[in-house]
Amino acid sequence: MEAEVLSKNEELLKRALYRERQARFKAEDILEKKTKELYVVVEHLKKQITDRIEAEKVIKRNQAQMIQSEKMAGLGQLAAGVAHEINNPVGFVTSNLQTLKKYSLSIKKMISEYDSLVSSVQSKDIEKSVSFLTELAKTKEKEDIAYILDDLDNLVKESIDGTNRVKEIVKGLKSFARLDEAEMKEADINEGIESTLKIVWNEIKYKCEVIKKLSPLPMIVCFPGQLNQVFMNLIVNAAQAIQEKGTLTIESFVEKEDIVIRFTDTGSGIKPENLEKLFNPFFTTKAVGKGTGLGLSVSYGIIKKHKGDIFVESQVGVGTTFTIKLPMKGAAL
Amino acid sequence: MSYKMLCVDDEPGVLQSLKRLFRREGYEMFFAGNAHDALEILKKENIHLIMTDYRMPEMNGVEFLKKSIEIHPESLRLILSGYADAKVVCDAIDQGQVYRFLTKPWNDEELLESIRQCFEHIKIETERNSLLQQAKQEIKA
Numbered sequence: 224m225e226a227e228v229l230s231k232n233e234e235l236l237k238r239a240l241y242r243e244r245q246a247r248f249k250a251e252d253i254l255e256k257k258t259k260e261l262y263v264v265v266e267h268l269k270k271q272i273t274d275r276i277e278a279e280k281v282i283k284r285n286q287a288q289m290i291q292s293e294k295m296a297g298l299g300q301l302a303a304g305v306a307h308e309i310n311n312p313v314g315f316v317t318s319n320l321q322t323l324k325k326y327s328l329s330i331k332k333m334i335s336e337y338d339s340l341v342s343s344v345q346s347k348d349i350e351k352s353v354s355f356l357t358e359l360a361k362t363k364e365k366e367d368i369a370y371i372l373d374d375l376d377n378l379v380k381e382s383i384d385g386t387n388r389v390k391e392i393v394k395g396l397k398s399f400a401r402l403d404e405a406e407m408k409e410a411d412i413n414e415g416i417e418s419t420l421k422i423v424w425n426e427i428k429y430k431c432e433v434i435k436k437l438s439p440l441p442m443i444v445c446f447p448g449q450l451n452q453v454f455m456n457l458i459v460n461a462a463q464a465i466q467e468k469g470t471l472t473i474e475s476f477v478e479k480e481d482i483v484i485r486f487t488d489t490g491s492g493i494k495p496e497n498l499e500k501l502f503n504p505f506f507t508t509k510a511v512g513k514g515t516g517l518g519l520s521v522s523y524g525i526i527k528k529h530k531g532d533i534f535v536e537s538q539v540g541v542g543t544t545f546t547i548k549l550p551m552k553g554a555a556l
Numbered sequence: 557m558s559y560k561m562l563c564v565d566d567e568p569g570v571l572q573s574l575k576r577l578f579r580r581e582g583y584e585m586f587f588a589g590n591a592h593d594a595l596e597i598l599k600k601e602n603i604h605l606i607m608t609d610y611r612m613p614e615m616n617g618v619e620f621l622k623k624s625i626e627i628h629p630e631s632l633r634l635i636l637s638g639y640a641d642a643k644v645v646c647d648a649i650d651q652g653q654v655y656r657f658l659t660k661p662w663n664d665e666e667l668l669e670s671i672r673q674c675f676e677h678i679k680i681e682t683e684r685n686s687l688l689q690q691a692k693q694e695i696k697a
Binding site: 306307308309310311312313314315316317319321322374377378384385428 | 573576611637660661663664
């Protein structure tokens with residue numbers, strides 16, 4: 224009887240054990256499956272993250288390229304103008320120097336005859352002296368010394384003016400481009416406006432009178448070359464908006480925590496329906512080949528990068544005002 | 557008879573240097589700082605040769621030459637410019653009917669030689685015309 228009970232118990236125990244083992248196997252199975260699933264998910268996430276990092280890198284690179292290519296397109300349009308601006312003074316200065324060479328030959332001839340006259344006077348040879356004197360008078364007439372003497376100062380003055388102009392243009396170009404500056408640095412915004420004006424002067428001088436109201440500004444930490452690119456866009460746009468003749472007023476001042484730069488033109492104005500699209504990439508109302516449609520969108524990007532703001536007010540037939548606000552604290556990136 | 561040449565450029569420095577360059581060439585020289593003044597001169601003087609800049613305020617060189625053709629169609633026209641993209645050159649040829657397109661900065665000797673050749677061309681043209689005239693009259697007689 225006792226043995227019977229025992230074996231029954233054993234039987235029960237065995238069964239219970241079996242059930243438990245079955246359950247454990249099942250649980251382990253599920254766990255393994257879940258672990259596998261989790262592993263796949265983690266791998267997927269990892270890939271997503273690396274893809275994303277890669278994509279961000281590409282976007283950053285593309286943005287940098289876009290800024291650069293927009294700058295180059297803008298510069299390309301200006302290059303012809305700058306070339307003209309340089310070729311004029313180089314042309315007349317070169318020609319003046321050639322003329323000066325001829326003048327110097329004439330003057331040297333006079334001096335050498337004068338020397339002969341002096342030595343004949345010193346040796347008291349009256350006959351020779353008289354003959355040299357007449358010769359000298361003849362040469363003076365023939366070489367048109369009076370004209371040369373009259374013209375000489377002007378020639379030199381005009382040539383110095385010419386070379387100074389070339390110097391200014393090149394200086395402007397250099398400070399405009401600031402190609403070597405990939406990092407932020409302290410700069411004077413007014414200086415940037417002035418050097419940009421020098422570069423675009425040839426584009427705008429026949430169309431607009433530029434009124435500058437630049438108040439002294441504190442130096443701010445920025446990408447000076449990129450800000451100049453923004454100024455160039457706004458100035459050239461303003462000039463292009465002016466049909467015949469108009470004015471462009473450039474103001475700069477400090478307001479609370481910001482430096483404010485304002486470009487106001489008396490051009491044709493922007494239609495209300497175009498105002499909101501103005502900063503979109505590739506939006507342009509200019510003729511094919513006249514604009515990339517990137518100028519303002521790149522400008523917008525540059526100002527945002529400086530933690531600043533850019534906005535526009537415009538009235539058709541009256542003109543347009545672009546206002547830029549840059550935080551004086553600079554754009555700590 | 558001395559030949560008359562008109563130089564048009566909005567850049568005083570350029571006009572001054574051209575004045576110096578052509579001073580002893582024996583041409584009768586006229587200078588204008590803009591297209592408007594140049595047209596006034598053209599109305600008064602029988603100019604043989606016009607040399608103009610392209611980029612000028614109000615009226616560019618090609619527009620000016622177009623107007624000059626109405627006054628003096630027989631003049632020879634040149635452009636002397638530092639701004640020479642293909643479109644400008646084409647316009648100069650098509651609309652301005654230019655004889656030569658010269659570029660800035662120029663070389664003095666080459667410029668002088670070009671101008672001498674221009675006047676040579678004008679001289680031959682005038683001779684040819686007068687000979688033709690003569691021949692016509694002889695045929696009539």
